[in-house]
Every structure is written in C-alpha cells, then in structure tokens.
Amino acid sequence: TARTWNGSAWTTVKTATRNPAAWILEILTSDAHPASRYSDNEIDLESLGEFYEYCETNGFKFDHVITNNAKKQDSL
Secondary structure: OEOOEOOOOEOOOOEOOOOHHHHHHHHHHOOOOHHHOOOHHHOOHHHHHHHHHHHHHHOOOOOOOOOOOOOHHHHO
C-alpha cells in the first residue's frame, strides 16, 4: 500500500496501488531508514502527481518486491 494522487493532492491514507509514482513517494518517505527519509516539503509533489497521472494513462505498473538491503536512491 502507498499514498495515491487524487488529481490535486496526495492522500494521507495508504491504499493498494501498482502505480510507479506512488511507490517512488513511498520509498522516499518511508521510515525504514530514517537517515535517508525525505519529508513532503523536500519533494516536488505536484510533478510527482503529474507522473502518477501519466503512469495511469499509459498503464505503467510496478510488480516488484524489494527484499535486499539497498539505499533508497539505489532502489529508485
């Protein structure tokens, strides 16, 4: 589950999604490694929302599980 874009803002509640933009936001803001965590004000959420819509329009989906211990930026 991850936050999703509702057309004008990112939700606060996490729901099931396969959208790559939602997963990018989830990885960047995850508490899994606090030292590399980004807060919302450090991310261009509007542009990421546009990417979310682009992925929805074009049917881009993530079907991947991260099981290794890698830096967030390396995973992205």
